Amino acid sequence: MSFRPPKGTYDVVAGASQPISDPQIWRSLLGEWEVWAERFGYPLTMTPVFESTELFERGVGGSSEVVTKQMYTFEDKGGRSITLRPEGTAGVVRAFLNAGGQGAWKGAYSGPMFRYERPQKGRYRQFWQVGVEYLDAEAPDADSEVIELGYRYLTAVGVPGLELRLNSLGDSECRPAYLVQLSTYLNDRREKLCEDSVDLIDVNPLRVLDCKVCEPYLTDAPEMTDNLCDACRDHFQSVKTSLEALNIPYVQDPRLVRGLDYYTRTAFEFIGTELDAAQNAVGGGGRYDGLAESIGGRRTPGVGLALGVDRIVIALGSAEAASIDVYIVSESGAGDALLAASVLRQDGLRVDFDTEGRSVKAQFRAATRSGAGTTLVMGGLDKPVDVRTGGSRLTMPLEEVSDWMNATL
């Protein structure tokens, strides 16, 4: 077959050898996400995967690389400029405003995002993000709660070497003066900086702090956190105090600026320190008090979080979890296995068997391949079954299997 997935994309299919394509990891990560988002009070939110281009130009910000270089933008048959969403926040905030949103509001999303980037391991042109937005929420505890959700989820799914990095980017009160100071500092070192960074000085000097190439020349650059106004300093201190009370360790990182223009005050990233440094952010987020106004809505302070599920899959490495609990080997034909599987499935077990009437030997091979922890051998519907788990073998009526497994395994 001559077709491959488009450059920078991947399939999630059973039988694929790459962890990124393993259906079981994806199902467990997405399922676990729903559990954690609900625990924190975030209901499901779904918005279109494409929006008007202007939403992202105004919402994400015209100087961000995402908007200038990475958007999948096209004209539809009605002559509208359409863009495949490069991130989730702008669409969710738009949906909140369109719904006439009043008062504190929470929403959780999960879905594909699209950016035209140079593909490499951990960076895809279609990638999957899960995230939350907490809108009309101004107090620092909202930031802390959003950060806690990300931390608890990433800890629960087992991202190795998880590290939380935290910064404050100030607000319209204190950031302008800081940016003047930073621009002056950068202009003094213009000849040392890379071309991209020089171009950024006048557009978005904060982003220069992000440049790995220029890093060695910027060691004594002025830092936002030394230039916060009183309100921003109090807000930042309060977020840090809450995280400490929640026993969530963090590293303060004055270089953390995030790629999108809309952040104010709190910015954070979750790093998988065992991943390659260039692609080690498994997620992040922050506060975006000006976003709703920039897309034409009323002032709506908010804070959010987005986690890259592709990155998390890579961080977790190869699959360990099996996708089924029990594989049935039937000596009396596939029809009996179909009925026995139905009983166990209604009891809540994940069950598979061979529908094709293969030999018992072939069925045992399939059982091994399935990764199921338990193999159940049956010789007829009215006979007790043989339950094999690890090294042990037990005989019992079919109806008792699920109770026995729940009690023992």
Ligand SMILES: [Zn+2]
């Ligand atoms: Zn640079």
Ligand SMILES: [Zn+2]
């Ligand atoms: Zn401020």
